[in-house]
Amino acid sequence: MGGLQKKKYESGSATNYITRNKARKKLSLSLADFRRLCILKGIYPHEPKHKKKVNKGSTAPRTFYLLKDIRFLLHEPIVGKFREYKIFVRKLRKAYGKAEWGGVERLKENKPVYKLDHIIKERYPTFIDALRDVDDSLSMCFLFSTFARTGKCHVQTIQLCRRLSVEWMNYIISSRSLRKVFLSIKGIYYQAEVLGQTITWIIPYQFAHDHPTDVDYRVMATFTEFYTTLLGFVNFRLYQTLNLVYPPKLDGQGEISLKSEFEEDYALESESYTEKLSALSASLARMVPSAEEEETELDHFPTEGEDLEKMEVREKMEQEQIKQKKFFEGLKFFLNREVPRESLAFVIRCFGGEVSWDKSLCIGSTYDATDETITHHIVDRPSIDKQYINRYYIQPQWVYDSVNAKILLPVEEYFLGVTLPPHLSPFVEETEGDYVPPEKLKLMALQRGEKPQTEEDEEEEEEEEEEEEEDDDDEEDDQSEEEDEANLAEMEDKRSRGKSLSVKVTPGKAKAENRKRAAEEEKAEEKRLAIMMMKKREKYLYDKIMFGKKRNVREANKLAAKRKAHDDASKEDKKKKKKKC
Amino acid sequence: MACRSVARAERVSRGTASINPGLKQFSFPMPCLPIERTRDSDRKPCSQYATSPSWENLAATVSVTSESSLRCLFGIRRQEHLWMSTRQFSAAWSRLLEMGIEHFDAFGSIEPSALSFCLDGFRVSLAPLRVSLVKIWGVMFTLWPVKRVKSRGTSDIRNTVGNIPMEWYKDYPHIGYDLDGKKIFKPIRNKDELDEFLDKMDNPDYWRTVQDKMTGADIRLSDEQVDLVHRLQEGKFGDVNFNEYEPAVDFFSNEVMIHPVTNRPQDKRSFIPSLIEKEKVSKLVHAIKMGWIKPRRPKETTPQYYDLWAKEDPNSILGRHKMHVPAPKMKLPGHEESYNPPPEYLMSEEERLAWEQQDPEDRKLSFLPQKFACLRAVPAYSRFIHERFERCLDLYLCPRQRKMRVNVNPEDLIPKLPKPKDLQPFPTTQSLVYRGHTSLVRSISVSPSGQWLVSGSDDCTVRFWEVSTARCLKTLEVGGAVKGVSWNPNPAVCLVAVSYDDTILLLNPGLGDRLLCTATDQLISSYEEPEEAKDQPVQWAVSEGEGHEQGHRLVLKHPKAVRQVTWHGKGDYLACVMPDNSSNLQVVIHQVSKRRTQNPFRKSKGLVQCVSFHPVRPYFFVATQRYVRVYNLIKQELTKKLMANCKWISSMSVHPAGDNVICGSYDCRLAWFDLDLSTKPYKVLRHHKKALRSVAYHNHYPLFASGSDDGSVIVCHGMVYNDLLQNPLIVPVKVLKGHTITHDLGVLDVTFHPTQPWVFSSGADGTVRLFT
16 A cells, blocks of 8 residues: 555656647747747647646647657757757847948858758658658649749749759659649649659649738748758659659750750740750650660650560550550640640640640740641630641640540540530549549540440430430339328228228229339338347447438439539520520 | 164063064074165155174064054055055065165065964054064064154144044043154143133134144134135135136047148058068968868759668668658549539539638638639639648648548448347237227226227226227226226136226126126125224225126225236236325235235335236336336345336336346336346337337237337347346337327337237327237
């Protein structure tokens, strides 16, 4: 019985967690620095199981970190740099105050800087780990690269972001790893498969940003600082795997072909090279100059070439994928000036197409609009004056839809001035019971190789079928049930009232027993009874699951109903028009 | 210059020597020579004479007669205390040396502690004696005053007492001592007030006459002195000639001067290149040439990338990474986010309004789906930066947790029960409806033969039915709403107990075998009155006349309203419940053959809901609101108390084998007790949606039924095994519906047919239904 009395909150979960403020004091950092450290080191708060216990009896809302995490932060060399920086700022302020300009210069020269290399290595011990987490960094870098070079962040950061994103796009082009593209109202989503990892990023549309005031750009800048470092190392490694030169260089042919008269007008000498790179129209230089045969094949590198030989033996799937990787090959695109040049050039080049644009639009155009070999001319305006007969004039959505469908879609629906078919998200994978828009069904049929019927026929047929089916079903069911019920009710009434029954024996109908139905009903009843016997906890879970399922069904039905209503309305419109005609 | 008597000096020195005997050790061989005055000042300090210049006796006598002369000797200013620090003392000695006494060189090395000791002696000797002989380092000094050179012709009556309060001399005739040590007598002052006044009046200089405190003499201030006093009183500068307000002359002014401030010609060195600098520069140049000094490299602004994962060693994967929860990826967009979505994904007007009225947190979609005719028309998304920022916040502020998503197939959750088909027989369909009652049918009971059914209703009638045809054979009017009916379970007796108000009627319905009926009548009439009549809580009366014709045999008048009546299995005992919380008379047991009534309980243990006899053993079950108590009637003790875990028990039934009890409660539960297992329910079934009104076991088949306010009767298979190790198997087999709900009441009573797997139910709609 002896021994000291145990005090409360001195062991167990209370000692495993630490509040944010205490952690901050332990590290002797300001809140902003602590925040920055957490961002860089990837430390996130934890939600303790028993919050009140951890909070020492109080129920005040607090953020908790694992004590282990904070101890881990104690050894971080960057913490020292933060402190140095603080001192630096103080000294600088003092020097400014005393107007010691020499001192200011000297201090600025010795400004403490830190590197994040070790943190990246520590957070992502393997390359695949880093690749898995590169989604957010891509989105962020692409966003920052679109910022104007004034105000919100350092110009260097913007330039670095631009450089890294261009490098990334060039890599995706040369590795042919783009899989899906989606034009959303927020921006353009891209999905690529790099070394087996699916990576999705979003690029905003090319407009000047309306910078919101309620966004803390310091936090964003800290993230960007980390992300640029990560992306730089990832890019380096990726370029290395493809045997490409890093930092990227255009290969000899590309460089020659890109030389033009406008070069001096377009950009400063210092920037023209990066601009050329970002034009995305030429292939990159390799570490080991590849054999000439392969060089004729654009963007083909030795490793993959070797693979191709073996690939004949391999599964069909992979072959298909290879095919899909270059299904734009042999097509020559020309971009009109109103279409988003970078996005289209990127996508087309990713799938092996050739692309060019007007010389005055951007550096790096390879051929002119007058080129006779152009197969597709991408235009985003209702009509165009001068049309060549041997090329398709199509809207940009065709490119994206084709990429998602992995086949060259029929161009008729994408001609100029035509109402475009809906652009579907390639990321949705319908499971059973989900609503599938009819366009998707059509697309799937196309992919399977079925020939699409002409629209009107299809629609009409569908309608007829549907109507018939519905009618049949409804009538049968309703009638039979209703009759039975009515008869029974009558009989019962009469019987119960005990009135003089018309003792007339009518020839009885043999009741057609629906065996299937009976069996089903029996099963349903069984299930109902079994559900009654479920334990309380299981019942709760079961109810929850069933509720979710029902909700999904409800939503799918709602969508289907909406679609039907819309189709009906549009059909009526058509009919009216026809009549008018 | 004055020389003083040696004898006196010797006297003093002797005294001093006795004070400092230890000083002898500091005797140095030093020639002591007369100190010559070298400075010219009007205070001639002193002169010293060595008493004997021989080496053996190096005593020097210095005579200083006053403090001031001593100060002068040692260079101590008037304001300072005479107590000298060692440094001052040594400085003083060095001054002495300056005066030309080279022989005292050796003093420099004297230890300071010794000096301070000496000083002590010096101080002691000085204050009271004025003239003292000091022996320092074995050298005797007689301090003697120096005769002051009188500047004026007047006799110098300087008081030598020093700065002391003069009232000490108040009682003496003298006021101090002059330089010669003679008393200075106070001037004869016999002036009284009057004289003073006269003096003031007569003497024109009275106002400028001041008394000298030290001598007591009157001094007439001179004109200059008076002027000085005036000036000081006015706060002016003492010197008349001093001009406080001299015009300020700026040393540097805004006027450009043609001449330099100093007329000093520039140095030559300012024209000649510095050799030192030249040397330095050449050194630097040489270092640069040799490549020792390099220009500062421009700072690398662009980050350097390299193959960070060149060596991926598995050891670098910390334990942290196993604990690390990677951030979930962002949700991929669906069709509704497309710039050109299918029409069904666009919001209708109502949906849009609803969306706008929702809080941004509650919205299912964070944006409004929109359709654009062409890509060129798509504007910038205004919340793009917001969304990225929110993602950033999520990444570093959100706690991450691994949530175990229960990926269960809902079908797996459903328990695997034996199929109801295999558990047949049980009632499945409603086959007969017994109509006739006009109000709630509270209670029904089946005859032991299974041929007849009795029902009691709130319309104050008891009806007897033939089970197989649903025909009402008999209708008996009784005096009140019938609360309970119960057919005597003894097949040899044809007797029905009916309870209404505070009465229990024992009826002989006269149905079935005539022999049986007459035998019953005989049995009742054969009762003989015992000799000594006990007074009983209940009055037994034999009904006669009209009642007898109707079938009434015995009438038991109770003190309170009777709610339930139930027979013992043998058919002789009858228990009835009169629920009343306050009294102990809630349950009574009647013995029909002896027409006796017992009140088995002395104390009330709560509101009794229902009672039941054990089918085989002499046990008696009493259900109060929350507990079921099992009493042994023979031992007259409580054997068990079953806790029902429900709020309010409504009904109870005992399994024909006697080891299991079911309790229905008003909070929708049915509790199955296995008496061998525990006093807590073996299983609690929540099958009904509303309060249970009645539960019943089948006599032979493993079935039990429960009727509830939701209008349904649920029949369950409840198999009890003889093997004690095997728990009862409970499977619901059928939900029977038929009764309509009236006044929120559905089924009021259920009972099984004694032999067939049929169940009867009576409802609030005034019907009794048979399910087969």
